[in-house]
Amino acid sequence: MNPQFKKGVLELIVLESVRCHDMYGYELVEEVSKVIDVNEGTIYPLLKRLTNEHYFETYLKESTEGPPRKYYHITAPGILHRNELEEEWNEFSSQVGKFLKEKKDE
């Protein structure tokens, strides 16, 4: 898949994943990898940015193995942002789909 396409929707996928339930970094990487093939390294900075923009809150939680994990939790603005993105995405994909279909039919 075109990496430019991925970059755009990655944020939406991450927001949606965390909205369903709180996750820690590695878990999230695994979750996202199920949907799109993405370089594992690029998700952390995205998480960091989303946190800086107050779309995510973080908290530490003890795990049975290893050091405490940093969990990400979505905030209200995060949900709003996610809805905005979803709307944008839907409109975008439907517009593109419509355009392609029209061209094909001509």
Place this chain on the structure above:
Amino acid sequence: MNKEEFLSVLRKNLSVLEEGEINDIMEEYEQHIDMKMKGGLSENDAIRDFGDMKELTAGILEAYHVKADFSKEEKKNVDFSKVVEESKKATTAIGKGTSNAGKWLGKQLKRMWEFIKKPFVLLKESIQNQNKKMQKKQEEARNVPPVGFFGKIWACITGFVKWVLTCTKQIVNWSWKAFKWTVHWCWIIGWLFILLMVGVGTLCCIFLFGTAFILQLQEYPLIGVNVATIGALLVHIAGILLCLLVLKKKKFYKVMLSLLAGGVFLSGIGCGIAFGEYSSFTYGGEAKLPGSKYITKTVDYTIEADDKTNSETSETASEDNAEQATTEKTYTISMNMWSYNIIEDESVPKDKIRFKVKYLTDMEDVSPHITKDDDTDFICFSSGFEYNELREIMRFKDMLLSDIKEHKISDYQFDGTEIVEIHVNPETSIEVEY
């Protein structure tokens, strides 16, 4: 590359960022690698999964809205400074100084940005908190538990009414949907049917055009028909386009309308030409089939003596005028055709009946048969002409087609027995039945 090396290289590459941020990221990556290793991957594989180091760094920096090019420059500077460090200390100091100055400037800018941003962020948060509180209040208001006996009954009634309302709404919604669905499909099926008809029509037009075109080449007057067929074809294609337009919602109104107009126009022209062609046909007069001519055959039938005696014996029943009865004897002729004339002719002997038959034919060897039927005592006449329909049609067809080429239609005389004349002496009495 092991974990320590990876992390140190990454730290160096991300040195533009704030210390706290870098530490945060380092922690995450370290944990990630650890977990991968726990999952069974080797240290090297876990790191290899991150892909190219440059790309990774660029990706991270991009997420912080820092231009990726900057990282490369930074890296070059570092490398350069390293080289210089080994050769000249003075330049090292300058290099370090510039890079430090860059870092410091970046940090200061960021701090300023944070400072400017702070009130807005706080405002945003407070608004959000307000919204949350409002939402909670609303929810609470909705879920106020009913108080007292009447309150409960009231809640029941309102609940029931609400339920009925939602149900009716749902039912109306569904029936409206079903209605829409039905109309939609009727519409589609109707248009598909029209499409089928028009499609068949198109094929017919093509077929007709092919036939007429070849006949045209063979000099038949079919220019009008050809043009009209092309017109009809265009109209049919316009019909197909109209169907597609409705069914597939495509936009080719212009093509369709111009096809339709062109088709109707061509059909009109075709009809005009055809009218001209066929009204110029003339009457070709009476025409005999090729080779046919009139031939006349005359045959005399002699009334035998025992005929007379027979009739005499048969007439013995009448007691008086036996002699007269003999002369008054009526002979019955049975004709196998209905067109005949009886002519009284004194030149014919009394005991003879003369048959004159006129044939239209191309065959010479036809002549009538006259026989006596012993059972009924009738004289049976047969013209002897045998009519072969297939042969006649084939001869007629040739003639008709060649006439059409010459723009005329004639009064075609088919072969057959034209007329039979029965000549008898006035004193001989006969009776004819068909």
